[in-house]
Amino acid sequence: MTNVSSVADPAAGPVSTGPAVRVGGNPFRFFTRLRLGDIIAIAPFIIFALLFLLIPTLGLVVGAFQDPQGNFTLQNVMDLATPQIAASFWISIRVSVTSAVLGAAIGLAIALAIIRGKLPSGIRSTVMTFSGVASQFAGIPLSFAFLATLGRLGLVTVLLKFAGFDLYKSGFNLLSFWGLTITYLYFQIPLMILIIAPAIDGLKKEWGEAAATLGATNGQFWRYIGLPVLWPNLLGTLSLLFANAFGAIATAYALTGSSLNIVPILLYAQIRGDVLHNPGLGAALALGMIVITALANIVYLVIRTRAERWLK
Amino acid sequence: MKPAKLWSWIIFAFGAAYFIVPLLATFEFSLRIRREGYTFDAYTSVFSDGRFQASFSYSLLIGVCAIIVGLLIVVPAAYYVRLRAPHLRPIIEFITLLPLVIPAIILVFGYIRMYNTSSALPLLGTNLGTDILLTLAYVALALPYMYRAVDTGLRTIDVQTLTEAANILGANQATIIAKVIFPNIIVAVLSGAFLTLAIVIGEFTIASLLNRQVFGVYMQNVGANRAFEPAALAVISFVITWGAMGMIQLLARFAPKTARRD
Numbered sequence: 001m002t003n004v005s006s007v008a009d010p011a012a013g014p015v016s017t018g019p020a021v022r023v024g025g026n027p028f029r030f031f032t033r034l035r036l037g038d039i040i041a042i043a044p045f046i047i048f049a050l051l052f053l054l055i056p057t058l059g060l061v062v063g064a065f066q067d068p069q070g071n072f073t074l075q076n077v078m079d080l081a082t083p084q085i086a087a088s089f090w091i092s093i094r095v096s097v098t099s100a101v102l103g104a105a106i107g108l109a110i111a112l113a114i115i116r117g118k119l120p121s122g123i124r125s126t127v128m129t130f131s132g133v134a135s136q137f138a139g140i141p142l143s144f145a146f147l148a149t150l151g152r153l154g155l156v157t158v159l160l161k162f163a164g165f166d167l168y169k170s171g172f173n174l175l176s177f178w179g180l181t182i183t184y185l186y187f188q189i190p191l192m193i194l195i196i197a198p199a200i201d202g203l204k205k206e207w208g209e210a211a212a213t214l215g216a217t218n219g220q221f222w223r224y225i226g227l228p229v230l231w232p233n234l235l236g237t238l239s240l241l242f243a244n245a246f247g248a249i250a251t252a253y254a255l256t257g258s259s260l261n262i263v264p265i266l267l268y269a270q271i272r273g274d275v276l277h278n279p280g281l282g283a284a285l286a287l288g289m290i291v292i293t294a295l296a297n298i299v300y301l302v303i304r305t306r307a308e309r310w311l312k
Numbered sequence: 313m314k315p316a317k318l319w320s321w322i323i324f325a326f327g328a329a330y331f332i333v334p335l336l337a338t339f340e341f342s343l344r345i346r347r348e349g350y351t352f353d354a355y356t357s358v359f360s361d362g363r364f365q366a367s368f369s370y371s372l373l374i375g376v377c378a379i380i381v382g383l384l385i386v387v388p389a390a391y392y393v394r395l396r397a398p399h400l401r402p403i404i405e406f407i408t409l410l411p412l413v414i415p416a417i418i419l420v421f422g423y424i425r426m427y428n429t430s431s432a433l434p435l436l437g438t439n440l441g442t443d444i445l446l447t448l449a450y451v452a453l454a455l456p457y458m459y460r461a462v463d464t465g466l467r468t469i470d471v472q473t474l475t476e477a478a479n480i481l482g483a484n485q486a487t488i489i490a491k492v493i494f495p496n497i498i499v500a501v502l503s504g505a506f507l508t509l510a511i512v513i514g515e516f517t518i519a520s521l522l523n524r525q526v527f528g529v530y531m532q533n534v535g536a537n538r539a540f541e542p543a544a545l546a547v548i549s550f551v552i553t554w555g556a557m558g559m560i561q562l563l564a565r566f567a568p569k570t571a572r573r574d
Contacts, residue, residue, distance in 0.1 A: 037484070037486075038396055040486075041388035041392035042389050044385045044388065044389070045385050045388070045407075048451070048452075049407045052449070052451070052452050053407065053411065056421075057414055057418060059422055059425055060422050106327070109323050110324065112320075112323075113320035117319070117320025118316075118317050119320050119321065119324060133550075133558075136507075136510045136553050136556075137553050139515070139516055139528060140528055140532050140535060140549075141514060141531065141546040141550065143535070144542040144546035145337070145550075147542070148337050148340075149334040149337035149338065156333065189327070189330075243412070243413065247414075247416065249416075250517055254516075254531075254535050267417055267418075268417060271417075271420075271424065271521055282421070286421055286422075289418055290414065293413055294413055297409075297412070
């Protein structure tokens with residue numbers, strides 16, 4: 001019931017006396033009822049969205065299909081298949097997928113531990129507050145922190161050497177795929193905890209009790225009730241984490257310079273100095289990034305709307 | 313101790329180690345600048361650097377401008393959607409989520425192509441224009457968080473009754489938003505503002521490509537040229553982020569608890 005009352009337009013009053021064809025569902029009916037004040041209220045938002053979100057992005061999409069003279073071409077998009085660019089997409093996707101999957105798995109484990117693990121109550125609020133901070137602690141300072149930890153002179157590297165284990169001789173390098181992934185986890189795990197905690201709260205106590213009454217073990221509860229209910233949320237968050245890592249550049253740039261050629265760094269170099277020697281190719285690179293993050297986010301949005309049904 | 317509880321402790325300890333060790337290591341590293349022992353000289357060196365002061369105050373200024381512009385854009389729109397056009401909500405919410413979908417580097421690439429010196433609106437032609445563009449880019453980055461915060465604030469108050477009451481007393485729409493709605497959601501607005509500040513203060517990508525000397529670009533420069541100062545800067549940034557997020561937590565306690573009539 002609360003749904004219905006909040007959806008109904010409180011200011012609508014009686015249905016407008018337009019032609020009979022225009023029944024309730026017409027999405028354009030509000031244009032007929034606009035007042036000056038309403039236009040002034042919403043106009044800045046719309047103008048801003050058009051000028052600083054939609055048109056610049058669409059401009060890139062169009063630019064991806066134009067040659068330097070402005071004629072239509074598919075050459076830019078086809079050129080994305082050159083080995084250098086394909087390799088950078090591949091490493092970007094690998095880092096994003098790995099850090100998203102690990103971040104989601106570890107984040108879920110920590111969230112379950114602090115919410116349902118019967119730990120002292122103060123721990124939960126501390127972890128949630130810290131997650132809020134850590135999820136924003138990304139970019140340049142994060143890369144400094146990891147250089148001071150796992151870099152060649154970092155504390156952990158030095159301590160391990162004292163203990164007789166040479167991290168760098170064993171093949172580890174912070175400026176590599178795994179180094180970057182471990183660094184990204186520092187903001188991926190907290191983000192997962194922040195997003196998944198409300199979903200875990202949504203698992204009602206009664207479900208566990210009902211399952212136990214029917215003779216289910218703890219494992220069966222998770223196998224048949226817990227995970228299926230959380231599943232859409234997990235998948236959705238996974239795609240959000242993926243997009244989050246895929247678009248990130250500052251951390252990787254400060255950490256690896258250009259030694260690890262992920263797509264955003266390639267694009268950064270392209271914007272700076274046209275390293276690919278083709279402005280249209282830069283736009284095509286951007287188009288590739290937009291398509292991949294958009295796909296991931298569409299998965300998130302679709303799954304999220306389905307998930308919300310369970311967690312009322 | 314039950315095995316489940318033991319596992320919880322193990323997972324928690326593992327997670328805590330992963331998150332705390334880098335902070336300790338960074339702090340330890342920042343003290344190592346002198347051979348003879350731990351000193352705070354790296355911090356002294358950072359704080360006395362003129363470029364630190366200049367870039368930090370510039371970032372702060374742009375951040376405050378972004379908050380003000382963001383509020384001017386978001387508050388009326390969120391209020392309008394909630395009061396008069398709930399059917400527009402999905403479209404508006406979709407737009408506010410776009411900055412999470414479009415990576416910052418794409419956004420700034422789009423700006424550079426759209427607002428260059430040979431375009432219809434050559435913002436990048438002048439210093440002031442570039443500052444404005446940077447501010448608006450940060451408004452875009454913060455849009456998802458700002459809209460969420462304001463919308464959450466509006467949800468906790470009875471927008472309709474307040475508006476009707478103000479209307480009866482003869483207030484116009486601008487007065488209602490500025491003098492009735494805004495003071496009632498100030499706590500939510502401030503938490504949006506602090507989150508915006510936390511995002512803006514360390515931002516690198518956009519500012520760097522617009523050639524603005526913000527705090528993030530300064531940090532990157534120091535990182536490329538110095539050994540111990542970067543660690544000190546990382547500690548300083550972490551404290552700033554912590555401060556901004558801590559303010560949000562603190563503000564949440566003062567949030568008005570007036571339920572709306574349903």
